[in-house]
Amino acid sequence: MWRRVTSVSHLTFAHKSTVNKNACTFKCWESFTTEIPRKEKTTYQRAKTPFITFVLGGPGSGKGTQCMKIVENFGFTHLSAGELLRREIASNSADGIMILNTIKEGKIVPSELTIKLIQKEMELSDNYKFLIDGFPRSEDNRKAFEQIFGAEPDVVLFFDCPEDEMVKRVLNRNQGRVDDNIDTIKKRLKVFTALNLPVVNHYLEKGKLYKINGVGTVDEIYKQVHPVFSSFHFEKQVRV
Ligand SMILES: Nc1ncnc2c1ncn2[C@@H]1O[C@H](COP(=O)(O)OP(=O)(O)OP(=O)(O)O)[C@@H](O)[C@H]1O
Numbered sequence: 001m002w003r004r005v006t007s008v009s010h011l012t013f014a015h016k017s018t019v020n021k022n023a024c025t026f027k028c029w030e031s032f033t034t035e036i037p038r039k040e041k042t043t044y045q046r047a048k049t050p051f052i053t054f055v056l057g058g059p060g061s062g063k064g065t066q067c068m069k070i071v072e073n074f075g076f077t078h079l080s081a082g083e084l085l086r087r088e089i090a091s092n093s094a095d096g097i098m099i100l101n102t103i104k105e106g107k108i109v110p111s112e113l114t115i116k117l118i119q120k121e122m123e124l125s126d127n128y129k130f131l132i133d134g135f136p137r138s139e140d141n142r143k144a145f146e147q148i149f150g151a152e153p154d155v156v157l158f159f160d161c162p163e164d165e166m167v168k169r170v171l172n173r174n175q176g177r178v179d180d181n182i183d184t185i186k187k188r189l190k191v192f193t194a195l196n197l198p199v200v201n202h203y204l205e206k207g208k209l210y211k212i213n214g215v216g217t218v219d220e221i222y223k224q225v226h227p228v229f230s231s232f233h234f235e236k237q238v239r240v
Pocket residue numbers: 057058059060061062063064065066082134169170172173174214215216217218221
């Protein structure tokens with residue numbers, strides 16, 4: 001459980017679209033209190049608007065690696081859409097086989113399914129700062145998310161990395177992922193260019209995109225990421 005120790009929220013959300021803000025507060029946080037009765041929420045947490053960051057970039061561009069550093073430094077909750085889907089496969093759920101086949105082909109799982117998994121994790125969390133890593137992967141994903149949540153992300157990070165570097169990193173990753181092989185990587189790169197880059201461009205046009213040069217050491221890259229978040233005034237929280 002978290003409790004607030006200081007308040008600067010008027011600064012935190014000052015940039016947010018007013019059209020979507022109320023819808024988001026209502027849809028997300030009201031459901032937290034009705035659908036998840038086993039977790040007590042304070043009045044303060046219920047009223048809080050989530051701060052959502054989408055983390056985009058091609059396969060192996062370093063999204064997960066940089067998310068770990070953002071979590072350490074800014075206390076975000078990291079939700080990797082790919083990881084949630086892999087967990088769904090491992091749990092032998094009804095959708096598991098379909099998800100596995102989609103991932104092997106480097107294709108995109110239906111939006112509603114991925115959004116359901118993300119939403120469930122957000123509902124279970126006491127946090128209000130979320131990194132949604134590897135999502136949205138297509139305009140369909142993006143539109144479905146914005147419709148279901150009634151909100152746009154606050155920040156979109158895009159790790160820009162050349163294909164040969166991404167391929168090298170993925171092939172060296174050694175985590176036993178079914179899609180970390182050259183055939184699937186080629187398919188993922190094609191899907192990234194065709195379907196994910198339009199999402200990147202959408203947020204560029206909206207002025208929400210932070211383009212990060214994904215080449216360099218992990219620390220060199222993080223030096224570009226850190227100022228993005230230190231420019232926001234998050235409420236300080238302590239565990240109780
Ligand atoms: N700056 C870097 N330089 C060299 N290797 C890196 C760097 N950042 C991450 N890596 C390594 O590259 C691999 C891919 O990184 P990571 O898993 O963070 O990428 P990702 O964008 O999350 O990929 P995916 O979309 O496939 O999940 C990992 O083995 C990671 O340790």
